[in-house]
Amino acid sequence: MNAEQLKNSILQRAIEGKLVEQREEEGTAAELLREIKAEKARLVKEGKLKKEKPLPEIKAEEIPFEIPESWEWVRLCDLGWFSSGKTPAMHEPRNWTNGTVPWITSKDMKTKYLVDSQMKITELAKRNMTTYPVGTLLFVVRSGILKRMLPICILTMESTINQDIKAYTLFNNKMSSYLYYMLKGLESHILLNYTKRVTTVDSLKFDEFSREMPVPLPPLAEQKRIVAKIEELLPHVEQYGKAHDELTALNEKFPDAMKKSVLQYAMEGKLVEQREEEGTAKELLAAIKSEKAKLVKEGKLKKEKPLPEIKAEEIPFEIPESWEWVRLGDVCVSIADGDHQPPPQTQSGIPFLVISNVSSGNLSFDNTRFVPLEYYNALQYGRIPAKGDILFTVTGSYGIPVLIDTERAFCFQRHISLLKLHKLNGLFFSYWLSSYSIKSQCDLLVTGTAQKTLSLGSLKSLLFPLPPLAEQRRIVAKIEKMLACCGALGNKTTA
Numbered sequence: 001m002n003a004e005q006l007k008n009s010i011l012q013r014a015i016e017g018k019l020v021e022q023r024e025e026e027g028t029a030a031e032l033l034r035e036i037k038a039e040k041a042r043l044v045k046e047g048k049l050k051k052e053k054p055l056p057e058i059k060a061e062e063i064p065f066e067i068p069e070s071w072e073w074v075r076l077c078d079l080g081w082f083s084s085g086k087t088p089a090m091h092e093p094r095n096w097t098n099g100t101v102p103w104i105t106s107k108d109m110k111t112k113y114l115v116d117s118q119m120k121i122t123e124l125a126k127r128n129m130t131t132y133p134v135g136t137l138l139f140v141v142r143s144g145i146l147k148r149m150l151p152i153c154i155l156t157m158e159s160t161i162n163q164d165i166k167a168y169t170l171f172n173n174k175m176s177s178y179l180y181y182m183l184k185g186l187e188s189h190i191l192l193n194y195t196k197r198v199t200t201v202d203s204l205k206f207d208e209f210s211r212e213m214p215v216p217l218p219p220l221a222e223q224k225r226i227v228a229k230i231e232e233l234l235p236h237v238e239q240y241g242k243a244h245d246e247l248t249a250l251n252e253k254f255p256d257a258m259k260k261s262v263l264q265y266a267m268e269g270k271l272v273e274q275r276e277e278e279g280t281a282k283e284l285l286a287a288i289k290s291e292k293a294k295l296v297k298e299g300k301l302k303k304e305k306p307l308p309e310i311k312a313e314e315i316p317f318e319i320p321e322s323w324e325w326v327r328l329g330d331v332c333v334s335i336a337d338g339d340h341q342p343p344p345q346t347q348s349g350i351p352f353l354v355i356s357n358v359s360s361g362n363l364s365f366d367n368t369r370f371v372p373l374e375y376y377n378a379l380q381y382g383r384i385p386a387k388g389d390i391l392f393t394v395t396g397s398y399g400i401p402v403l404i405d406t407e408r409a410f411c412f413q414r415h416i417s418l419l420k421l422h423k424l425n426g427l428f429f430s431y432w433l434s435s436y437s438i439k440s441q442c443d444l445l446v447t448g449t450a451q452k453t454l455s456l457g458s459l460k461s462l463l464f465p466l467p468p469l470a471e472q473r474r475i476v477a478k479i480e481k482m483l484a485c486c487g488a489l490g491n492k493t494t495a
Helices: 003-015 029-045 173-185 187-193 206-212 220-267 281-297 373-377 426-433 436-445 456-461 469-494
Strands: 072-075 080-084 101-104 119-121 137-140 152-155 165-170 214-217 324-327 334-337 350-353 369-371 390-393 401-403 416-420 463-466
Touching: 003 173, 003 220, 029 072, 029 214, 072 206, 137 173, 152 173, 165 173, 173 187, 173 214, 173 220, 220 426, 220 436, 220 469, 281 324, 281 463, 334 456, 350 373, 390 426, 401 426, 426 436, 426 469, 436 456
Parallel strands: none
Antiparallel strands: 072 214, 080 165, 101 119, 137 152, 137 165, 324 463, 334 416, 350 369, 390 401, 390 416
8 A cells, every 4th residue: 555545545534434533522513514504694694695595405325435423414515605716917017016915826736735826916906806714725626637636725824816726615614624634535536526527628517516516524523633633644644655665666676686686696606606527617618619610610600800818907806716707709609790781571581680579688570571581591600590599789779688599590680699609508698698797898888879889899898707517507597596586575575
């Protein structure tokens, strides 16, 4: 439950008479209503109010929930009267220049108590306006904000209002705070049943709202205790809300943060123990170099210049003795991007993947273009994907590794690179390529402003801590076990 839901729950209990106990000595709402009717009759007799037709009796089917016996269901017009504001002529300086009289608009309606207004009119303009006393309730009745909330405020100073505001003047203004909280408790009901949804600006169906909607009325003394209880609880709700938001943010970050931590431990050789019988990374490197030499001899690859030697100042952390610091170009038998020339297109044939087909971190063959089989067959060895190889995005959304887990033939655009592996665990390699260590290196090496690009030379130069092949497999098993636990724990904390 978030803070808003908790607040709504408190307000709902308040308007159902469940927030504070009822006390016999505080009388009944029926007695309060008789006092209100007497005050209304007095105002009519003095000519301050017009006599209106009686409001329809509240029927049983209109009542949404039960209330205590000492309470009464009433309509808003039983408790006060409504009136509208207006805007003095804007082109008349005498209405606005050096104005001192508060003039309330929907922009001011942001807190329970209104203590000031952004705009003020002059005493001269005030003569043609209605001035509302302290304790008057104000409603926004025309605004786009009615799509999500009903702004209500209580005046703390005499004010005028504009035409988008309705003033609710009570026969007994000691009820202001209770009615404020009661109406906020009914806010979702009001927005659902008493607003007009239009394409421009939503508005409150005010006649229906004020004359038809039943509202629960407790005795005046109980109203005061309800308000006091609500205002005692709201600061705690606010504190709860801050704590809830912090916990939610932490829970959202938790799986990602834990994954980064697990991967970093894995890359430093701290996730599993080293075993002498599994050999060394030097032996693995020798096997990879042998495979590259064989492919060069067969004409499948061109012989490349040696990559620069790794200097001590480049090494970011220590690794086990059986491991080796290498460059990506040393441990891949080949690194190549897609053809730089636009390929011919056909209605069917070999799928041609673009960034959007791999940006999720998985291979997708949805909405692909196709190239002829002849084009695919003419591709160089280093540009033909095979199961167990890795694709790596190098333009735009750069740095996304995708392990190829299919034997389906396909080719790819120049914004994707293909890393062909030999005697390397593809899952270990893809985990490493998604680690913070690689991301930070890529961030330093990319060029371009409108579209960031990682060159093949920069990609080949990336530093990589290489463990023996058997240890790679054990690291992958440990990573997957730990990430599954992290995911389960993250789900529990957000439940």
